[in-house]
Amino acid sequence: MTKDFPGRGKVAVLKTSPETVLKDYSRLMDLADIQDALPKDKETLLKINISWQTWYPACSTAPWQLEGVIRGLRAAGYENLIAAHNDTVVVDAHVGERNNKHKFVVDTYGIRNAHLFEPQYNWVRYDPPEPFLVLDKIYPEGVHIPEILIGRNIVQLPTVKTHVFTTITGAMKNAFGGLLGRRRHWTHADIHDTLVDLLMIQQDIHPGLFAVMDGTFAGDGPGPRAMRWHEKDILLASADQVAIDAMSAHLQGFNPLDIRFIRTAHEMGLGVGDPDEIEIVGEDRDWVMAQDWDFVQEDTFASRGQKLIYHGPLKPMEGLLLRSPVVPWSYFASNFYHNVYWYPFVGRPRVERALETKWGRLFCEYGAEAGLRGAVMPGMQRETVAAAAAGLTALIGALGVGAWLLQRRERKA
Numbered sequence: 001m002t003k004d005f006p007g008r009g010k011v012a013v014l015k016t017s018p019e020t021v022l023k024d025y026s027r028l029m030d031l032a033d034i035q036d037a038l039p040k041d042k043e044t045l046l047k048i049n050i051s052w053q054t055w056y057p058a059c060s061t062a063p064w065q066l067e068g069v070i071r072g073l074r075a076a077g078y079e080n081l082i083a084a085h086n087d088t089v090v091v092d093a094h095v096g097e098r099n100n101k102h103k104f105v106v107d108t109y110g111i112r113n114a115h116l117f118e119p120q121y122n123w124v125r126y127d128p129p130e131p132f133l134v135l136d137k138i139y140p141e142g143v144h145i146p147e148i149l150i151g152r153n154i155v156q157l158p159t160v161k162t163h164v165f166t167t168i169t170g171a172m173k174n175a176f177g178g179l180l181g182r183r184r185h186w187t188h189a190d191i192h193d194t195l196v197d198l199l200m201i202q203q204d205i206h207p208g209l210f211a212v213m214d215g216t217f218a219g220d221g222p223g224p225r226a227m228r229w230h231e232k233d234i235l236l237a238s239a240d241q242v243a244i245d246a247m248s249a250h251l252q253g254f255n256p257l258d259i260r261f262i263r264t265a266h267e268m269g270l271g272v273g274d275p276d277e278i279e280i281v282g283e284d285r286d287w288v289m290a291q292d293w294d295f296v297q298e299d300t301f302a303s304r305g306q307k308l309i310y311h312g313p314l315k316p317m318e319g320l321l322l323r324s325p326v327v328p329w330s331y332f333a334s335n336f337y338h339n340v341y342w343y344p345f346v347g348r349p350r351v352e353r354a355l356e357t358k359w360g361r362l363f364c365e366y367g368a369e370a371g372l373r374g375a376v377m378p379g380m381q382r383e384t385v386a387a388a389a390a391g392l393t394a395l396i397g398a399l400g401v402g403a404w405l406l407q408r409r410e411r412k413a
Helices: 021-031 061-077 092-098 102-108 171-179 184-205 241-252 258-265 283-288 299-308 313-322 328-355 358-365 382-412
Strands: 008-016 044-048 081-085 111-113 123-126 142-147 152-155 157-162 168-169 209-220 227-237 277-283
Touching: 008 021, 008 044, 008 241, 021 209, 021 227, 021 277, 044 061, 044 171, 044 277, 061 081, 061 102, 061 152, 061 209, 092 102, 092 111, 142 184, 152 171, 157 227, 157 241, 168 241, 171 184, 171 209, 171 241, 171 258, 184 241, 184 258, 209 241, 227 241, 227 328, 241 258, 241 283, 277 283
Parallel strands: 008 277, 044 081, 044 152, 081 111, 152 209, 157 168, 157 209
Antiparallel strands: 008 227, 123 142, 209 227
């Protein structure tokens, strides 16, 4: 079932600098034919990515990315814009939008700010016109999505980075938080097919789809948080989420068709995932295709544990550990790893070095007139340590209960 839409198989790529980045975003979007992709008589959601409430290079939507897209859209005649945020069990979106300076940008331009998890936003059951690959099996009671998304354009705002579960994360993965609620971690064992299902939902509910990806900083290693940052000075835009993710993967040094969610979406005709079939505008195609940043996908201690549950020897305990009242252990374990150990001892020194770069200096100056100069760099917080310790205690208890249940089942068998 080939899905035809304006901008299919076309990706705009531009080199940029802090001095020109806002103008470059407008040019980038024009090159990718945004006015053909998004009907102007519809409101347009800007789906902001917050992968961590703490600022870390390449981790979340950059403030200049958000501002550049707002300015570009308004210059093109799009006035009714809504900034959209999802929540997560391990990241506070309200804190994140302040620390990543999204709130400053949104307030500066007078954009409506929608946190989709708040009570005023209704979630409704979604029945697909075509069969799901996996979502109906993961959620047999039905898939529910935010009603505000239906009938509005959407612009996904990811960054160029790797991911512990999906190799790379981009436009297709950016819909994950917005479309699925707090039980979205249930899909991690089938994450690639889940992303394809979510793209099918997007193509059904949104009159216009677009993605703008920031690679000023790019991240490799155990993304989306515990990454090594690199200055790459690259911007990408496309109405084809499969194509933009494919080009991001190519730049990072991966074969896009080796990444299952890209290959599946390409084979299903939802977009173009083969770089040989993608039209590149902006920078010279030969230059773009010659890029190979040699990025690697790696795991953290936390993601290794999760993979033991999703695909390894702990698979029989998945329901107990991730779909029962003891599930908060996993949130605390992630909190402990990232906020108690990794950021204070590994991440913070990397952030300090990043702030000395040209993009780090730009981030520091964002919102300076409003008292926001610099970057919030938290230390080891007592409440996080206490919460994480409680979570580790719950984990030990859950593993003990799970082992007992497995032994009991084996004896009965």
